[in-house]
Amino acid sequence: MQTDAGLNTQACPKYEVLLEDYLHGELEGADARNVAAHLAGCAGCRLALADAAAGTRLLGAASPVPGPGAAFSRTAMARIYAAEQERTAERAVFWQPFVSFGWRLAAAAALALLVLVTYGASSGRRLQPNVLALRPTAVNDLFSPDPARSPATSDEVLMMLAENDHGHQ
Amino acid sequence: MAASAPAMALPGSQAEPRPDAELVRLCQNGTVAAFEDLVRRHQQRVFALVAGILRRPQDVEDVAQQVFLKAYLGLGRFDQRAAFSTWLYKIAVNECWDYLRKKKVRPLVYEADLSEEQVSQLDGIMSSERPPQNPRDRAEIRQLLEKVLDALPEQDRQLLLLKEVEGFTVQELADMLRLNVNTVKVRLFRARGRIVQASRRRIRASGSSDARPASRPERKD
Numbered sequence: 001m002q003t004d005a006g007l008n009t010q011a012c013p014k015y016e017v018l019l020e021d022y023l024h025g026e027l028e029g030a031d032a033r034n035v036a037a038h039l040a041g042c043a044g045c046r047l048a049l050a051d052a053a054a055g056t057r058l059l060g061a062a063s064p065v066p067g068p069g070a071a072f073s074r075t076a077m078a079r080i081y082a083a084e085q086e087r088t089a090e091r092a093v094f095w096q097p098f099v100s101f102g103w104r105l106a107a108a109a110a111l112a113l114l115v116l117v118t119y120g121a122s123s124g125r126r127l128q129p130n131v132l133a134l135r136p137t138a139v140n141d142l143f144s145p146d147p148a149r150s151p152a153t154s155d156e157v158l159m160m161l162a163e164n165d166h167g168h169q
Numbered sequence: 170m171a172a173s174a175p176a177m178a179l180p181g182s183q184a185e186p187r188p189d190a191e192l193v194r195l196c197q198n199g200t201v202a203a204f205e206d207l208v209r210r211h212q213q214r215v216f217a218l219v220a221g222i223l224r225r226p227q228d229v230e231d232v233a234q235q236v237f238l239k240a241y242l243g244l245g246r247f248d249q250r251a252a253f254s255t256w257l258y259k260i261a262v263n264e265c266w267d268y269l270r271k272k273k274v275r276p277l278v279y280e281a282d283l284s285e286e287q288v289s290q291l292d293g294i295m296s297s298e299r300p301p302q303n304p305r306d307r308a309e310i311r312q313l314l315e316k317v318l319d320a321l322p323e324q325d326r327q328l329l330l331l332k333e334v335e336g337f338t339v340q341e342l343a344d345m346l347r348l349n350v351n352t353v354k355v356r357l358f359r360a361r362g363r364i365v366q367a368s369r370r371r372i373r374a375s376g377s378s379d380a381r382p383a384s385r386p387e388r389k390d
Contacts, residue, residue, distance in 0.1 A: 011358070020354040048362055054295055055361030058368065059333035061294045062314045063307035065220040067213045068230060076208050076237045083238055084201065 011048035012038070019045060023052050186210075189253040196244050204244075208237050211254060215261050217335040218345075221327055222265040224315065232268050236261045251344070258345040287313050288375040291368050320367035325360040332357055 011019055015038055021027045022035045039046050151157045187195075187206070195203035215236050220229045240260050247256055283291065291313060311334065318326045324346070331337040339357070343350045 011362075016355045016358050017351045020358040023358070048358070051362035051365045052358055054365045055329075055363075056333060057298070058291075058294055058364065059314065059329060059361075061307060062311035062334050063304060064335050065217050065229075065311075066308075068216045068233065072212050072216075072230065072234070073205060073208045076212070076234045077205050079234055079238050080201065080204065080241045083242065087242075 011045045012042060015042075015045055019049055019052070023049060023056065190249055193244065193247065193249060193253050196241070197247075201241075204237075204241055207240075207253065211257055212237075214254070214335070214337070215257065218258060218261045218331065218337070219265055221330045221335055222262065223268070228268065232264055233261075235268075236264050239264060255341065255344045258341060262345050283313070283316060283371055283375065285375060287316075288372055291317070292372050295365070295368060295372075314364075317364060317368050317371065321360055321363055325356055325363070328353060328357055329360045329364065 015035065018027065018031060018035050022032065027035060039049065151160055187203075189207065189210070192203045192207050196207070212233070216229065216233050219233045219236065220226070223229055223232060236257070240257050243260070247253070290310070294310060314334075315330075318330065321329070328342055328346075331342060332339065337345075339350055339353050342348070343353045346353075348356075
């Protein structure tokens with residue numbers, strides 16, 4: 001940047017950060033002395049610093065933005081509570097199908113268990129093996145007449161005699 | 170976080186003000202009422218920040234409230250590695266840019282030139298060492314400055330306004346705009362010079378250059 005008088009108002013790039021601190025009185029010791037010495041010999045930095053100081057004065061004359069009204073925090077909190085309720089409701093809606101399915105599954109499982117138990121209890125006696133009916137003699141001697149029983153026909157008498165004869169031999 | 174009753178009093182709220190970190194922990198454990206203290210504590214600066222970026226007074230309150238709502242909803246993910254205020258200001262900056270993008274509006278640009286009275290006022294401030302104390306004058310100067318600040322790139326305008334008028338620190342600005350501290354300092358330094366030069370151009374253009382301080386050399390535009 002050049003002025004009419006040919007003066008450069010651009011600060012030396014190396015010094016810009018230091019000049020910003022110098023402007024606000026935030027430089028101390030060797031840094032402050034270094035900047036002061038540089039300013040004494042650099043017209044560009046001097047002019048840039050003067051402009052920056054004028055800019056600070058100009059901006060310092062403006063008032064900050066007026067703050068929010070007294071109702072601001074109440075309104076903000078009302079929105080937050082409403083959002084929190086909505087979030088809780090959304091969470092409930094999201095899990096509702098899973099909860100419903102879970103209940104149905106539990107009910108079906110309970111019913112199935114009940115049916116199985118009932119069926120098992122009622123058919124338990126019927127399923128017990130008939131020990132008497134499975135005697136080995138009954139299997140091996142199907143055609144022999146029952147010895148405890150007296151022959152009813154002549155054929156049975158003949159059969160008994162034949163059995164006895166074979167037994168003697 | 171489960172919602173507590175809105176009327177629930179925060180235990181110990183009458184005593185010493187609790188640090189932000191403690192209030193954040195309380196909120197994260199489900200005490201929603203603790204967030205109200207955080208809102209009250211930070212509302213002024215969030216409001217200033219949003220106003221500095223949007224410049225549309227009718228939108229500022231709504232966006233500022235949205236900032237607190239977003240902060241509350243995101244509090245579960247906030248790990249407190251940074252200060253709560255830094256995190257909150259970042260949310261505010263993002264919310265402003267989202268808002269401008271959604272509404273497809275640029276930050277308000279003042280197209281009207283300065284009136285003779287405003288130019289004279291500007292000249293007066295620049296040549297005076299003492300800033301005006303009257304709040305009404307200062308509010309007018311703010312409006313006037315916002316017009317002059319339009320000569321700057323958007324981010325430089327925000328930096329100057331937030332630093333010099335709203336009182337944010339260089340570190341806060343660097344954090345919220347994700348810039349290096351030295352970059353912020355350089356931009357501020359240059360922007361200050363630019364706003365002064367822009368003001369001088371306006372004063373000269375209005376023909377009142379005679380009122381300019383004699384210490385400044387004449388410049389070509």
